[in-house]
Amino acid sequence: MSFCRYAALRASRLILRQVTSPQITETREIKRWVAPVLKELKRRRDKVGPEEPSPRSTFLEWNYEAEIFAFGKRLGEEFDRKLLKQALTHRSYVSLEEDKAKEKGLENEKVDSNYQLIKQGGALISNYIKTELGEKYPKDVVGALHDYLTSVDMLSHVAVHLGLKDIVLTSEFPVENETLADTLKAVVAALKESQNQERAHLFIKDFLLSQLTGKEIYDIWTPDSPLAYLTSLLSKKGVTEIEPRLCNKSATNTILANYQVGLYNNKKLLGIGWGESVEIAKDTAALNAIQRLNYGK
Numbered sequence: 001m002s003f004c005r006y007a008a009l010r011a012s013r014l015i016l017r018q019v020t021s022p023q024i025t026e027t028r029e030i031k032r033w034v035a036p037v038l039k040e041l042k043r044r045r046d047k048v049g050p051e052e053p054s055p056r057s058t059f060l061e062w063n064y065e066a067e068i069f070a071f072g073k074r075l076g077e078e079f080d081r082k083l084l085k086q087a088l089t090h091r092s093y094v095s096l097e098e099d100k101a102k103e104k105g106l107e108n109e110k111v112d113s114n115y116q117l118i119k120q121g122g123a124l125i126s127n128y129i130k131t132e133l134g135e136k137y138p139k140d141v142v143g144a145l146h147d148y149l150t151s152v153d154m155l156s157h158v159a160v161h162l163g164l165k166d167i168v169l170t171s172e173f174p175v176e177n178e179t180l181a182d183t184l185k186a187v188v189a190a191l192k193e194s195q196n197q198e199r200a201h202l203f204i205k206d207f208l209l210s211q212l213t214g215k216e217i218y219d220i221w222t223p224d225s226p227l228a229y230l231t232s233l234l235s236k237k238g239v240t241e242i243e244p245r246l247c248n249k250s251a252t253n254t255i256l257a258n259y260q261v262g263l264y265n266n267k268k269l270l271g272i273g274w275g276e277s278v279e280i281a282k283d284t285a286a287l288n289a290i291q292r293l294n295y296g297k
Contacts, residue, residue: 270293271288
């Protein structure tokens with residue numbers, strides 16, 4: 001075989017091998033200049049310092065109509081668009097827009113604030129919580145739980161996690177907790193007007209009453225004098241005598257003293273408690289008895 005023929009045969013075999021089984025080679029997609037540039041940008045950012053917080057509405061991709069639509073869909077609720085906008089509009093924002101229009105000599109479009117909706121929503125939340133909890137707890141406990149759930153801190157906490165902080169229209173920034181709490185009340189009223197009262201009650205149950213999950217009643221409510229409160233509670237049930245008994249004690253002459261006291265009536269244990277003194281143990285036992293009496297524990 002001549003040399004030229006041999007070379008041609010080898011070349012054709014190499015070409016055929018590359019066509020039938022092409023080799024995949026990896027290439028580096030990130031250029032070498034990217035890392036140094038990012039490091040320099042970070043150095044300059046750290047030198048300038050963090051940006052001041054700005055309203056979400058100042059972002060380029062902000063679309064208020066889309067945010068309003070997404071809010072109801074995210075919660076699985078159907079709101080009347082006009083009512084929802086009103087619920088998210090505070091009087092301070094309306095006043096601000098009116099002042100801007102006067103400065104420019106323009107006629108400002110009338111915008112309704114959420115003032116009336118706040119009052120309606122607040123009453124709706126308060127009445128539902130009292131009714132719902134009143135079926136399970138005594139009046140004193142209901143009052144404490146009601147104040148806890150309707151506090152500004154709790155309502156604003158729920159409002160922030162529902163996403164109201166970014167879509168509320170107000171002249172203040174950052175938005176104050178009281179404004180967020182009022183906004184949540186207005187949203188509840190808007191939901192009632194958009195659908196019905198039952199739907200608003202479910203909303204309150206899902207997002208407000210659920211805040212009691214995992215909490216002990218005594219973390220929120222504690223009577224000033226547990227033993228006296230227990231005595232008055234039992235007197236309404238015809239029980240007039242409570243007998244405290246020292247059941248156990250240990251390390252009485254040390255800083256780790258511990259006393260165990262049980263409260264009895266007619267040889268029946270009402271409650272048991274521990275404490276570093278007998279009086280504290282009595283109060284702890286009274287709290288245990290109140291818990292057993294009211295909540296079936």
